[in-house]
Amino acid sequence: MTSRRRTGYDGVVLAAPTTIPYERHSERSAQGWLARALAALLRDARLDKGAIDGLSVASFTLAPDSAVGLTQHLGLSPRWLDHVPMGGASGIVSLRRAARAVQAGDADIVACIAGDTNAPGAFRDLLAGFSRFSQDAVYPYGAAGPNGSFAFLTDHYMRRFGVTREDFGRICVAQRANALAYPHALMKKPLSLEDYLGARMISDPIGLFDCVMPCAGAEGFLVMREEDARAQGLPFAHLRAAIERHNAFPDDPIQERGGWAVDRDELWAMAATTPDAIDLVETYDDYPVIVLMQIEDLGFCAKGEARDFLRAHDLTTGGTFPHNTSGGQLSVGQAGAAGGHLGIVEALRQVTGRALGSQVAGARRALVSGFGMINYDRGLCSGAAILEGDAP
Numbered sequence: 251m252t253s254r255r256r257t258g259y260d261g262v263v264l265a266a267p268t269t270i271p272y273e274r275h276s277e278r279s280a281q282g283w284l285a286r287a288l289a290a291l292l293r294d295a296r297l298d299k300g301a302i303d304g305l306s307v308a309s310f311t312l313a314p315d316s317a318v319g320l321t322q323h324l325g326l327s328p329r330w331l332d333h334v335p336m337g338g339a340s341g342i343v344s345l346r347r348a349a350r351a352v353q354a355g356d357a358d359i360v361a362c363i364a365g366d367t368n369a370p371g372a373f374r375d376l377l378a379g380f381s382r383f384s385q386d387a388v389y390p391y392g393a394a395g396p397n398g399s400f401a402f403l404t405d406h407y408m409r410r411f412g413v414t415r416e417d418f419g420r421i422c423v424a425q426r427a428n429a430l431a432y433p434h435a436l437m438k439k440p441l442s443l444e445d446y447l448g449a450r451m452i453s454d455p456i457g458l459f460d461c462v463m464p465c466a467g468a469e470g471f472l473v474m475r476e477e478d479a480r481a482q483g484l485p486f487a488h489l490r491a492a493i494e495r496h497n498a499f500p501d502d503p504i505q506e507r508g509g510w511a512v513d514r515d516e517l518w519a520m521a522a523t524t525p526d527a528i529d530l531v532e533t534y535d536d537y538p539v540i541v542l543m544q545i546e547d548l549g550f551c552a553k554g555e556a557r558d559f560l561r562a563h564d565l566t567t568g569g570t571f572p573h574n575t576s577g578g579q580l581s582v583g584q585a586g587a588a589g590g591h592l593g594i595v596e597a598l599r600q601v602t603g604r605a606l607g608s609q610v611a612g613a614r615r616a617l618v619s620g621f622g623m624i625n626y627d628r629g630l631c632s633g634a635a636i637l638e639g640d641a642p
Contacts, residue, residue, distance in 0.1 A: 258520050262349040263486035264637065265472045265479050266295040267598040269606075271434045272467035272583045276367050280311040280586075281323050283365035287468035288324055291361055295472060295484055304330040304357030304473075306348050308340035308364035308587035330357035337622030338534045339494065340364060341469075341590035342633030346492045348473040358474065365468025366586025396536065396624050397461060401453035403627070404539040406504045408455060411554045415455060417561070418538035419446040421573075422459045422580055424565035425535070429577025431567075432607035436465060437581040459580070462536050467585030469595045485602040487637040490615075491520035494633035505628035508540075510547035510619060514634075518549065521636040525550045528636075529613040530572040530600055532593030534621040535579050540629070544619045548634060567608035575600060576607055593618040594635070601639030614639045 268290045270283060284307065292299060305328045307317040315323070317333035330351045334340040341364065348360035407413060423443050429435035441459065449458035472484075479486040493516060495509025510517075518524060525548070533544040542556035550571075551559040563571035576582055576596040579589045597616035599605045619634040 256516060256520060259349050259353065259489040259492065261476050262352050262489045263474060263476045263479050264345070264489060264594070264598050265474065265484040265486040266291050266470075267595040268294060268470040269434050269595060270365065270468040272436055272465045272585050274368070274436065274463070274465050274583075275370050276466035277369055278367055278466065280309045280365055280367045281315065281320060283367055283466060283468040284309065284312075284320060284363050285324055287363045287365055287470040288361055291363070291470050291472060295482060297359070297482070299325060301359055302326060302361045303328050304348060304351055304360030306332040306334060306344040306360060306362045308334045308336070308344060308590060309366055310337070310586045311366045328357070330360065336590070336631045337587060338536060338590040339620040339622035339631035339633050340587050341592075341594045342492060342618065342620040342635055343494050343631070344591075345473065345489065345594060345635055346494060346633070349489050349492065352473055352475060358478065360473040361470060362473060362591070363468065363470040364588040364591040366466060366588060368464050368466040368586070397453040397456055399624050399626050400537040400539065401456045403505055404455055404460075404537065407506055407539050407542070410506060411557060413542065413557045415447060415457070416443065417542075417557050418460060419443045420560050421535070421538045421541050421565065422446050424569070425574045425578045426581045427566050428575050428608065429581035432576040432582065434606070435577045435581050436463065436583040437577065456537065460537055462579045462584035462589070465583035465585050467583065467588055469585070469588040469591035471591070471595055471598060485604060485640070487598050487601045487639050490523070490636045490638050491517045492633065492635040493517045494631070496632075497630050498632065502628070506543070507547050507553065508543055508621060508629065509632035510544060510634055514547065514549050517634055517636065523615065523636065528615050528617050530575055530597065530610045530616045532574055532597045532616060532618040533578075534590065534593065534619055535574055536584065536589070536621070538580075540621050544621070548617065548619060567610050572610045572613075575605065575610060590620045590622060593620070597637050601637055603639070
């Protein structure tokens, strides 16, 4: 079959980046967190609820409700509805689908919201029923949760490409420095490389600071046409390109690359730009090894060269490669499926000059990537988007 170049997203913009501050534990339901996100979106955008005719929802803890049940909780009557159960890739997938709906006229304004609760003990229950794979092949053997699986991927990657724990530590230390200025980050204690290396081992070679901390919270943004954002007086960012891919490279014995490597040429061509022109990067960072994969697979360096790339760059907001400028999940926390929206919301703030923490000087173009749904030896979902702030 002949490959066709995908149509771009001309005229589609993002606006109203919203965060509901995270909490380590919460008895509030996922429905409650999502409702707060929608209310904040409406308030910030100065819109009535009736203006929202599209809704995209991502949540691990919404059950027994789905997105359609949530519409009644929220008092919405959308003509376009989506429920995206793809974990850390949900933000990118929600954005892509919402953008196409707006382009097609199926919706005028889509609210993309994600959120989860985290009652004490709830995360253990979530892991036990995460997937059929976890129920049959991981949980019964005492390897519950993602730590063991990512230790397996991390160990393979280290052996394959000569990466050290110090290299992973550079990511964690830089993100903690970024988080110190971000008001919603749960991790507010400075982190040194010595602290990172001296922390207790969780699942060798993964240590304490390689792991995200589960928490409760919500994120959201609006997708609409540019003329509607201008009419509403909203700062916005253009969606210049987006890709997604699922179960990429299934013949690889152990994952060392993701779907970004399949579609990155299309991503850059659609945006009519190159990696050198990107001002900041927001990768999905449930574990540092996935950050290295994204840096390589998205074309910032060749496969196996992320180690040297990290050693040559400063990843803080004022550095040569501003990365996860809010602190990422490793320092902000992982509010379930909202973790896949965190980077989009932060990038939108940065390229519109409205960062809540440290502003990247002159930031106009941002790349955001997502990754989700880990099985034992790989994550199945990946995606990326390029956002560009409106020219002054």
